[in-house]
Amino acid sequence: MKKNTKPLSLRVPEPSGRPGDTPDFSHLKLDAAGAVARPDALADPHEMRDMAFRLVRVLDDSGKAVGPWDPKLDPETLRRGLKAMVLTRAFDDRMHRAHRQGKTSFYMKCTGEEAIAVAQGMILPAEDMGFPTYRQQGLLIARGYPLVDMMNQIYSNASDPIKGRQLPIMYSSRDYGFFTISGNLGTQVPQAVGWAMASAYKGDDRLAISWIGDGATAEGDFHNALTFAAVYRAPVILNIVNNQWAISSFQGIAGGLETTFASKAIGYGLPALRVDGNDFLAVWAATQWAEERARANRGATVIELFTYRGAPHSTSDDPSRYRPGDEHEKWPLGDPIARLKQHLIALGEWSDEQQEAAEKDAAEQVRAAGKESEAIGTLGQSRPSVKTMFEDVFATEDWRLVEQRREVGV
Numbered sequence: 111m112k113k114n115t116k117p118l119s120l121r122v123p124e125p126s127g128r129p130g131d132t133p134d135f136s137h138l139k140l141d142a143a144g145a146v147a148r149p150d151a152l153a154d155p156h157e158m159r160d161m162a163f164r165l166v167r168v169l170d171d172s173g174k175a176v177g178p179w180d181p182k183l184d185p186e187t188l189r190r191g192l193k194a195m196v197l198t199r200a201f202d203d204r205m206h207r208a209h210r211q212g213k214t215s216f217y218m219k220c221t222g223e224e225a226i227a228v229a230q231g232m233i234l235p236a237e238d239m240g241f242p243t244y245r246q247q248g249l250l251i252a253r254g255y256p257l258v259d260m261m262n263q264i265y266s267n268a269s270d271p272i273k274g275r276q277l278p279i280m281y282s283s284r285d286y287g288f289f290t291i292s293g294n295l296g297t298q299v300p301q302a303v304g305w306a307m308a309s310a311y312k313g314d315d316r317l318a319i320s321w322i323g324d325g326a327t328a329e330g331d332f333h334n335a336l337t338f339a340a341v342y343r344a345p346v347i348l349n350i351v352n353n354q355w356a357i358s359s360f361q362g363i364a365g366g367l368e369t370t371f372a373s374k375a376i377g378y379g380l381p382a383l384r385v386d387g388n389d390f391l392a393v394w395a396a397t398q399w400a401e402e403r404a405r406a407n408r409g410a411t412v413i414e415l416f417t418y419r420g421a422p423h424s425t426s427d428d429p430s431r432y433r434p435g436d437e438h439e440k441w442p443l444g445d446p447i448a449r450l451k452q453h454l455i456a457l458g459e460w461s462d463e464q465q466e467a468a469e470k471d472a473a474e475q476v477r478a479a480g481k482e483s484e485a486i487g488t489l490g491q492s493r494p495s496v497k498t499m500f501e502d503v504f505a506t507e508d509w510r511l512v513e514q515r516r517e518v519g520v
């Protein structure tokens with residue numbers, strides 16, 4: 111056996127801060143707003159590889175939209191986006207509280223990530239199927255899905271659209287372009303690619319869009335999906351939401367330390383954009399770029415959305431055990447709601463009073479939906495008929511299930 115000068119050892123990546131440490135983001139290389147060029151949407155992937163290592167940003171520190179990626183949205187669209195983000199946050203806050211009050215068994219917030227699903231849900235029509243994770247509730251909210259139906263699902267009550275069969279927040283709505291959420295991380299990405307392949311195979315006009323977290327990119331499904339998307343030029347937008355954390359694991363453990371998540375696309379021959387995920391305008395512009403490309407039959411785009419998970423991973427998590435308590439406040443890309451608000455105010459199209467009114471209105475919408483849903487029942491107070499437990503296992507009735515149902519006496 112050969113001897114090394116030093117025994118071999120493994121490197122185990124560690125985050126830049128642990129509880130009690132001062133948050134340190136000095137290692138991040140953040141492009142200034144407006145600094146990154148905008149390639150033609152039909153560009154060849156090899157001509158734009160550097161995009162995977164840059165950061166597309168539109169809103170500067172004073173809230174001004176600058177540079178070639180400014181999507182030049184009209185104030186009405188901006189206000190709609192802001193209100194949808196505010197509503198998403200209000201919904202999260204109420205449902206998180208509902209968990210603490212014992213009204214539901216589980217909840218997950220998307221605090222700090224609202225711009226992503228809201229902007230993308232506004233750009234693409236519901237005919238373009240979304241393949242979300244559990245952190246894209248903004249997609250349903252931006253598309254006007256009834257809040258009361260979301261709550262009924264969370265409470266697994268008698269009006270739960272998916273009949274109490276799933277963990278809270280695992281929504282499903284074909285009509286709103288929201289593919290059934292699965293608890294198994296990453297599975298939705300190859301499914302999105304397959305859906306997009308089917309659309310192209312049929313000569314249809316519809317696109318697919320998927321999301322995956324930074325942690326889940328370590329799943330094999332993510333890599334299989336990229337191969338298929340590239341080989342067949344599937345009309346799909348493949349988002350990676352890099353919120354820095356996968357429960358208690360920092361993004362370096364999933365492979366984000368040596369390179370960017372966007373750059374993983376390069377090895378598959380796919381174009382990649384890396385975007386400030388807390389900048390509503392940058393998310394909008396990048397998504398439109400990818401959409402234009404897909405609609406022109408140039409295939410898939412990978413978009414890394416650089417953001418920060420502001421809330422605990424879920425109601426079962428306590429982040430103070432593994433990261434500095436004030437890390438979120440120190441996040442250099444700020445808060446997506448505050449930044450869009452600042453932009454609209456700078457344009458003279460919004461005010462602190464209007465913001466306050468919008469927040470009050472959102473809280474009121476959520477409260478009204480809450481009352482309606484809670485009247486049907488919170489966790490355990492009302493539930494779908496036990497009989498439905500045996501339905502939809504197969505498309506047609508199966509004698510074994512019929513027997514089991516009879517044994518239960520329903």
Ligand SMILES: Cc1ncc(C[n+]2csc(CCOP(=O)(O)OP(=O)(O)O)c2C)c(N)n1
Nearest residue numbers: 245293294295323324325326353355356357
């Ligand atoms: C295949 C699989 N492995 C593990 C889990 C448990 N799990 C649920 S969420 C999660 C972290 C995911 O982190 P990330 O992909 O970064 O998304 P985020 O929660 O940060 O949005 C893990 C490990 C799971 N649901 N499925």
